[in-house]
Amino acid sequence: MDKFIEIKNITKIFNAKSDIEVVGLKDINLEFDKGEFVVLSGPSGSGKTTLLNLIGGLDNATNGEVIIDKVNISLMNESDLSSQRRDNIGFVFQAYNLVPVLTAKENIEYIMKLQGASQKQCDKRVLEVAKKLNIEHILYKLPSHLSGGQQQRVAVARAVASKPKLILADEPTANLDSVSANELMDMMERLNKEENITIIFSSHDSMVIKKAKRLITLKDGKILKNEIVL
Numbered sequence: 001m002d003k004f005i006e007i008k009n010i011t012k013i014f015n016a017k018s019d020i021e022v023v024g025l026k027d028i029n030l031e032f033d034k035g036e037f038v039v040l041s042g043p044s045g046s047g048k049t050t051l052l053n054l055i056g057g058l059d060n061a062t063n064g065e066v067i068i069d070k071v072n073i074s075l076m077n078e079s080d081l082s083s084q085r086r087d088n089i090g091f092v093f094q095a096y097n098l099v100p101v102l103t104a105k106e107n108i109e110y111i112m113k114l115q116g117a118s119q120k121q122c123d124k125r126v127l128e129v130a131k132k133l134n135i136e137h138i139l140y141k142l143p144s145h146l147s148g149g150q151q152q153r154v155a156v157a158r159a160v161a162s163k164p165k166l167i168l169a170d171e172p173t174a175n176l177d178s179v180s181a182n183e184l185m186d187m188m189e190r191l192n193k194e195e196n197i198t199i200i201f202s203s204h205d206s207m208v209i210k211k212a213k214r215l216i217t218l219k220d221g222k223i224l225k226n227e228i229v230l
């Protein structure tokens, strides 16, 4: 059976054309199945963000291939990559990245609107995900009126609303207190199960890492460990 995601001999060198080359990733090989709940861990600078950005098509590898659902995204042009990101991948970042002038609800339905969903379809889906993330009561607030934990739940709702195949979350709990971080992880775990969305997230918080079903540890741009956690 084909793997959902195949990462083949990926190397990323920053400033490849200058004298000061920085190795982001060194000949990485990895495979992910549909429905996995995986954490990338490792110290700062180990390559977590670089790897997530390459899987998400936010950056190009220096060498190697990223294949998602049999499609080699390393060969895509900018416009196809943009559609790939919009239609297949939900992103969650450390800094929430909500649009400040839009309400929580408008933020959540933003990608669905770009995909051409009607207001009625958006309303229905927003309510469905808002219930799962316990944010029904804050849908009409602006991000600046929400706590960090609430903003990140809205960001996760935005990422899942358009039913992507994959969610990539780069240190989603890094700015949260431990209670909010745990709540967020529990909700992401539920979404992983109930919506069967593959979730790959990065973290170096041991409390958060414990929630993952598979732990990949990076160091200096290489895979140190790749283990299933029961």
Ligand SMILES: Nc1ncnc2c1ncn2[C@@H]1O[C@H](COP(=O)(O)OP(=O)(O)O)[C@@H](O)[C@H]1O
Binding pocket: 014, 015, 022, 023, 024, 042, 043, 044, 045, 046, 047, 048, 049, 050, 051
């Ligand atoms: N845009 C960039 N330009 C130059 N070097 C970079 C850039 N992004 C990341 N790096 C370097 O690549 C390595 C991996 O970084 P990163 O993927 O951000 O690690 P992590 O997310 O695990 O902290 C580090 O040495 C970092 O300094």
Ligand SMILES: [Mg+2]
Binding pocket: 048, 049, 050, 170
């Ligand atoms: Mg990082």
